[in-house]
Amino acid sequence: MDQLSAMATFVRAVETGSLSAAARSLPSSLTSVSRQISALEKHFGTRLLLRTTRQLALTDDGRIFYERAKSILGEVREIEAALSRDRHQPSGRIRVSCPSLMGRLVIAPLLGEFLRRYPLLSVDLLLVDRAVDMVEEDIHLAIRVGRLRDSQLVARKLADLRMIVCASPAYLARRGVPQTPRDLAGHDCLVFSDAPGSAEWRFAESAKADRKIRISGRLWMNSLDALATAAKGGAGTVRVPSWQIDADIRAGNLQRILVAYEPAPTPLHLVFQPSRLASPKTRAFVDYLVERWRATDPFRADPAVAS
Incomplete structure (x- = not known):
């Protein structure tokens, strides 16, 4: 057979x-x-x-x-x-998964130039806030936040992401500014999740160790955009990527807090299966994304600390 x-x-x-x-x-x-x-x-x-x-x-x-x-x-x-002879002309369809907010604001704007550069390629961009099964879902490349657990994947590091805690000046004037992570127990926390339940935020306990603090959220959402909007409206404290709310912090809509307890940045990787490495379309997308990231790192900005 x-x-x-x-x-x-x-x-x-x-x-x-x-x-x-x-x-x-x-x-x-x-x-x-x-x-x-x-x-x-x-x-x-x-x-x-x-x-x-x-x-x-x-x-x-x-x-x-x-x-x-x-x-x-x-x-x-x-x-x-x-x-094949035309391996220098990548063609076909490439499937990429990415966290939804990052895909919408960072990755999608880069695709126009990629498609112009490689006219024989098509892209499926899957925006999901979960770790996809790359085999079962036939994903060629995935952009993942955090430390990688699957050692069988090939990874290219793109950047470091910093998670920060912030709230609106009006909320902090009304409820007070938390001085330590434990103070969050007395605050209204806004939590990013698909479903309500227990949540934990990670903070730096010392130069070498982090500590997770259990959070009791009053408002749960599965959209970082919506959480940031609620925080600007005074709903409570929120933990979001620094690049997402940089403009709001600089404009005074949000105030960065607990800066001394911020954990080390979290790595952002582009991952793919070893078997995909030989694919011209995979190499083309990886090389393009790394090239654009080095030229204009969208996560380079570090929001100012409001005084």
């Missing part, structure tokens, strides 16, 4: 919704399509598809195999492109 050919047939059957449709689109015979899928099921010792007269349904194992097969076939296509 040619496993790559069988994988491609299986993926086509799932995406077209039937064996006969897969046979027509390949093109191939219905008998050949059915035989290849049966051979896969025999090889792996599990049922991958539930066949009915009208449609196909994936089993749990079939769903896992479908996602992995799609990824493997994509990598094979990239290797073929890398070894």
